[in-house]
Amino acid sequence: MAGTIVIALAHGPALLAIGVASAGLVQPPFADAVDRLPATVRARTLATISCGTGWGVAIAAPIAIAAAEAWRSAFLGFAVCATASTLFAAFVLPGPRTRNRTLDKSAPTGPPARGHSAPRPGRAVLPMFAGALLIGLGSAPFWTFAVDAVRAAGLDQTAGRALLGVAGVTSLLASGAADVIRRLGATWTFVLCALLEAAAIATVGLAANHVVAVMVAAAVFGAAYNTIVNVTVLWGTRLYPDQPSAGSAAAVKVQAIGLLCGPLIGGSVAEAIGLTATLLGGAAIVLAAALFAPRTDVIQNASE
Secondary structure (H helix, E strand, O other): OHHHHHHHHOOOHHHHHHHHHHHHHOOHHHHHHOOOOOHHHHHHHHHHHHOHHHHHHHHHHHHHHHHHHHHHHHHHHHHHHHHHHHHHHHHHOOOHHHHHHHHHHHOOOOOOOOOOOOOOOOHHHHHHHHHHHHHHHHHHHHHHHHHHHHHHOOOOHHHHHHHHHHHHHHHHHHHHHHHHHHHHOHHHHHHHHHHHHHHHHHHHHHOOOOHHHHHHHHHHHHHHHHHHHHHHHHHHHHHOOOOHHHHHHHHHHHHHHHHHHHHHHHHHHHHHHOHHHHHHHHHHHHHHHHHHOOOOOOOOOOOO
């Protein structure tokens, strides 16, 4: 809520970056909120929650088109929405005391079963960190420069903003990420989504003046990007089963680092060799992330 207000009032990159970064703080508590659900329901719920961004982008894109230069007023309206969400969460979610009592009652009385202890942070988390970081770095050029590339290629401003709206709408398909993971496995889901996302980013870079190709690429990007984000979030909660919010926070934080650093690096690259090369570079980085795909199931207690 505060971050959205900061964005609306920002007159420089520092404040803008602080406001944008605040969004990353919202995701981790959801992992704790759904922790007591059965594994299948928990995974599907986390996937649906992650796609909430897609709903936001899908709704915000038309608002951005309508608001035009009055975008600060639009962000103040978004702050009102964030306030309503905050108050709703405070009303419906249990407090720490309630949660602690629930955990105490459900805690096992005997020693932990062999093979089911919580993994300690260590080498097991490095592939997840690497994959999430590369996805953030590689995806940043699309979010930052896709609209500029389309407009530079001759399409109008409305088409550019509609591109983000299409990506937002199709990202809702990632609500089924948990079921896709169960059918294909975490490894193939991650690799397939990385390939699709890379192809979509490259298409925008190479065919920015073809509106149909750009819109199809945006649709593919939205679905693939949000599905792969869901894989990393579920992966994080699997690596920290006793502290799912810590695992979710780790995945989101590392990816956010990539999303924040990507525009800074991409801006220098775009200035030196152009937007097309920047987008192709992003596609290559996303492809590299496939090398760090999870090798095990990312849905905890998959048999539940």
